[in-house]
Amino acid sequence: MQVEIHWELEGSEEPIEVPWENPARGTQYLDLRGEPGAISQIEAARRQRPLQTFLAALNGADSVFSTVRASVWLAPETRADAELNEFVSRVDLMLAAEELNLDRGHYEGLVQRLVELLTRDAGDTLSVQLAVRRCFFRGTNRQGYALAMFLTARGETPGQAELRWGLGQVRLQQALLFLSRVVRQHLAHSN
DSSP, X not given: OEEEEEEOOTTSSOOEEESOEETTTTEEOOOXXXXXXXXXXXXXXXXXXXXXXXXXXXXXXXXXXXXXXXXXXXXXXXXXXXXXXXEEEEEEEEESSGGGGGXXXXXXXXXXXXXXXXXXXXXXXXXXXXXXXXXXXXXXXXXXXXXXXXXXXXXXXXXXXXXXXXXXXXXHHHHHHHHHHHHHHHHHHHO
16 A cells, blocks of 8 residues: 655645534534444445444544544546546544644654554555644634545546445554554553
8 A cells, every 4th residue: 555644734724623514515523433323424424335334433432533524536537438547535533532632743653653554555556645734623722633544546447446445444444443552552551
């Protein structure tokens, strides 16, 4: 799996907001840790079983993460007659304990470990782009950080790209849940 990292420069992009709302599209932030059943309100999760499973796992009791938003799409340049088709997802996530999101160092460590885990897989049909972004927590009026993850799968047909994306989503989920255990152990030893 190819992995690319982007570190947001201060002020270069709008921060991710939590909670967020998009009235034009009729969408909003859903606290999936507090209300797991709300996954059924996310259209992309209803259409894509691997995304639904991913969201349930990352917002579950065994995870230190909380997802902020998720979307999937077939890349616009993808056509039935194209030589290369791409299926893409974006999931923004943060650490469930808000105070841990205030230190960029936590995300630097997570990204380094995630790169180590994901680059063990060879192949060029899957790529992950990790972007550490500023985050604004509306409820507490605090600035912090979050992680935007873009998973891209390529295939000879749109169906093959989508199938490979599903397999890549499972691989990403496994890596994040492994890191979740590492973070829990680190927090337990530091307390």
